[in-house]
Amino acid sequence: MIHSDATFGGTFPFAPHFTSASGFRMHYVDEGPRDAEVVLCLHGEPTWGYLFRHLIAALSGTCRVVVPDHMGFGKSDTPQDRSYWLQDHIDNLERFVLTLNLNDITLVMHDFGGPLGMGLAARHPDRIRRVISTNGPTPFGQADLIDRVVANAGASPWFRWIAKAEADGSLEQVLGQLGFNILSTLKLNGFENSALITDTWLAAYAAPFAGPADCLGAIGWAKGFAMQMHKFETPDVAAERAVRSKPALAIWGEADRTLRAKHFLPLFTELFPAAPVYRLAGVGHYCLEDAPDEIVALVSEFIRQTQA
Structure with a gap:
């Protein structure tokens, strides 16, 4: 776990907050006016709230931006006696949202933050105001969901490695050293802007995995x-x-090698057929790293346009 006050050279200057509502010490960022609309940012693998640092800074002047670190990630605890399946994370997120009594939520979802956020929406649709996917799948009971997951797994280097590593017994050994191989893991999943790779950036993503x-x-x-x-x-x-019936927006880096647009964007368009979809050429899986300014602009404008 990262020290609670770590800012990584001032690149993550947000006050830490913690709750034990889900049975472990869960860290979250909570920036902006408390009476404003809530933007709830949900990260994926193997990232944490740091992924949303540009969005937090841009939106917190007018929105309440809440960014939890899921169990086992970021500044949150990593309990040794818990399971880490999707349903466990949905349970944790539900308790978190109910404890903070978050309403009028704009979901901003990346990677497995997509299934997490849609799980919350399935349980509490009345608390959701908007849905925004940023290279985050939106599974919501679609009949072809499993077929799409299987087809994507066959094309994705990350999911092919997972299957091979689990079969030969090396998965836990390799990912257990994630603090040392974070760059190769991030690159396998896909970002295109190699100028991101600084000592500070690497430290921010490696630090949770000591x-x-x-x-x-x-x-x-x-x-x-x-x-x-x-x-x-x-x-x-x-x-x-x-x-x-909710306003929705999809932003997808087309160079994503882990979650291919052709497999997962149809989940979004089937659910929200009239919603805008922006496909970003040359932008990889970690689209919030590759194209932060473009994504900030699209999200900000979408929220402004859909305010009552």
């Missing part, structure tokens, strides 16, 4: 796919109807 005991979150997400332990939340009829 030793094998700190890597259970990253291991759990990968292992859960290999073992088919992740269970997507299925909305009931009322929740599906409610969420379909």
Whole structure:
């Protein structure tokens, strides 16, 4: 776990907040007016709230921007006696949202933050105001979901490595050293702007994974796919109807090698057929790193346009 006050050379200058609502010490950023609309940013693998630093700075003047670090990631604890499947993270997120009593939520989802956010939406559609995918899948009971996940896994270097490493017994050993191989893991998943690679940037992403005991979150997400332990939340009829009516936006880096647009964007367009979709050429999986200014502009304008 990173020290709670770590700012990484001032690149993450946000006050740390913590809650134990989900049975572990969960870190979150909470910036902006408390009575403003909530923007809830949900990270994926193997990142943390640092991924959203540009969005936090840009939106917190007018929105309440809340960015939790999931169990086993970022400045949150990594309990040794917990499981790290998708449904566990959805349970944690639900308790977090209810404890903070967050409403009028704009979901901003990246990577497995997509299934997490859509799981929350399935359980509490009344708390959701908008849905924004940034290279984050939006599974919501679609009939072809599993077929798309399987097809993507066959094309993605990351998911092919997961399957191979689980089969030969090396997955936990490799990901247990994530603090040392973070760059290769991030690059395998895909970012295109190599100018990002500074000592500060590497330290920010490596710091949560100081030793094998700190890597259970990253291991759990990968292992859960290999073992088919992740269970997507299925909305009931009322929740599906409610969420379909929300304003939605998709932003997808087309150079994403991990979550291919052709497999996952149709999940979004089927759910939100009238919603705008921006496909960013030359932008990789970590689109918030490759194209932060463009994404800040698109998200800011979308929120402004959809305010009542």
